[in-house]
Amino acid sequence: MSQTLQLHPDRLLPTDPGTREVAxxxxxxxxxLPIVSPHGHVPPAWIAQDTPFRDPTSLLITPDHYVTRLMHASGVDLADLGVGRGELDEASSRAAFRLLCEHWPVYRGTPMxxxxxxxLVEVFGVEEVPSxxxxxxxxxxxxAWIARPDARPRTLMDRFDIEVLATTDDPCDDLEHHRTLAEDATFTRSVVPTFRPDRYLEPAAEGxxxxVDRLAEVSGQDTQTYAxxxxAMEDRRDFFRARGAVSTDHSHRDLGTERVSDSEAxxxxxxxxxxxxxxxxxxxxxxxxxxxxxxxxxxxxLTMTLHPGVHRNHHAPTxxxxxxxxxxxxxxxxxVTRALQPALSAHGTDPDLTLVVFTMDETTYSRELAPLAGFYPSMRVGVPWWFIDAPGSIRRFRSAVTEIAxxxxxxxxxxxxxxFLSIPARHDMARRLDCGFLAGLVxxxxxxxxxxxxxxxxLVATQPKEVFGL
Structure with missing residues (x-):
């Protein structure tokens, strides 16, 4: 007999009975409360074109490397999960979904x-445990849910009560999908672009x-010279701001901001x-x-977010x-401390600068990030993300940062x-964990x-709007 999926109303709340009542x-x-999502990677075309979802695998598995990487670690070929294969036929999609269900025990104890x-429970009405x-x-x-007329991104923006959704966009993007949404009087939610210039800031990288030649074409500036x-970067930032952008996003191996002279540059x-x-x-x-x-x-x-410290594409054959x-x-x-000192020394007290620094290295929370944010008016500590957007990590973050900053x-x-469909669950997780931490202080x-x-x-309704100027 199949087991039944159950969402316990007290999940993630404290185990002590008295503290749990407060939580x-x-x-x-x-x-x-409405969801404010100031940084994410949902393609704006999905919303602008109200693109229907294709199949269960391309919706829940293939685009989510949180899900695929653990199956890969368990010996599943990424190709069998649809990675790199484009649109799947029904047989391939179903086979990939079976792999997820067969490997369900792999996800025990994980945020995934x-x-x-x-x-499964709240969106699709599924009550069976995957197996x-x-x-x-x-x-x-x-x-069957995908085939319903209300299973479209725009309807789901309303159903999930997503007030603001930020996308991540290349500086050379024409932001046509954002313009479409901004000019559509029937669309009452806010979808804003984010300026992501990483590839243009790595001069030793292939391509x-x-x-930067493409950057010259779209900006009208001559990128043959450093000036x-x-x-060109200033031009494209202005273009993004005029189309609703509130932030820029940066991810490099380190946080270095040390300047060289103009002649050396x-x-x-x-x-x-x-x-x-x-x-x-x-x-x-x-x-x-x-x-x-x-x-x-x-x-x-524009709010500047930095999330360094990633060895990207670690496995060359993959x-x-x-x-x-x-x-x-x-x-x-x-x-962090030495790396950011040049930038913070120059601009850390500028009233119009907001610098949000994320990390996957938890050792920096109380040693560097919280003390920096506890002094510089411009700096905020980014909440746990990617690998550490998990219950234990979020609790450790609040404990380490709150006492200092x-x-x-x-x-x-x-x-x-x-x-896209995981956005409500992720925000709900964060709300439960923060309420549990606050209940402990009470x-x-x-x-x-x-x-x-x-x-x-x-933390839910005011802070993200304040930090990202929404």
Missing amino acids: RRLYAEVAD RLWLEQQ ADSADRIYDAVA WVGD GWVA EQLYAAARAGRIAADDGDRLRRHMVGEMVRMAAEDG QATFGADVGADIPLAVE GFTRTSGFIDDTRA AEHRLTEEEAAETARY
Whole structure:
């Protein structure tokens, strides 16, 4: 007999009965508040074109490397999960979905289990636990839901009460889908672009010269020179701001912001344009360029988010077969204090700069990030994301950061996902965990329950808008 999926109403809340009662009351204050998602990777075309979902596998499995990487670790070929294969036929989609259900025990204790269960129950109305036996029945239930006229992105924006959804966009993007949404009077939600210039800031990377040539085409600036590159970036930032962007997003191996002289920047840039820049010099110019991005953010007011410390595409054969960003990215240790000192010394007290720093290296929370955010008015500590957007990690984050920098120096929850249907589950997880942490402070008589409720509402409804200028 098949088991039944059950979402316990107290999931993720404290186990102590008295503290749990407080957490329940706090959670009731925020459970139904609108979702503000200021950083994520849902393609804007899905919303603009109200694109119907194709099949259960392309909806729940293939695009979500949180899900695929654990199956890969268990011996499943990524190709069998649809990765790199384009649109799947029904037989291939069903076979991939069976693999997920057969490997369901792999997800025990993970946040992916929480998110997937909540989607199955609350979105699809599925009550069976995934298994080899139930796989086809669950697949059919999800496929039937996909075929419904209300299973479209725009309807789901309303159903999930997503007030704001930020996408992640290339600086050369024409943002046509964002324009379509902005001009549609029937669309009452907000979808905003995010300026993501990483590929244009890595001068030693393959393809960089072609990228900055394309930047010249769309900006009208001459990127043959360093000054032209700077002008092109400023032009594209202005273009994004005019179309609703509120932030820029940056991810490099380190957080370096050390500047070089203008003459050296010109020399390094010329070497990069000629395709003869060494890797170390490429890093130096990139760090200088990131420092320039901090300067631009202080001038134009776009919130700047940085999430460093990732060894991308760690497994070369996987990258060669499937391309980038398929789950083979691995965290690195990161140094913050010295790396950010040049930028913060120059701009850390500028009133128009907001710098949000994320990490996958938990050791930096109390040692570097919280002390920096506890001094510099411009800096916020980004909440746990990617690998550490999990219950234990979020609890450790609140404990490590709050005692030094409080609640107001953090960012608000960031779901950072392309898995559209998981957005409500991810935000619900964060709300439950924050309410549990606040309830502990009430139980210790460090906060009144009224203060805790006010803080819970602030973290959900006010802080992300404040940090991202929404």
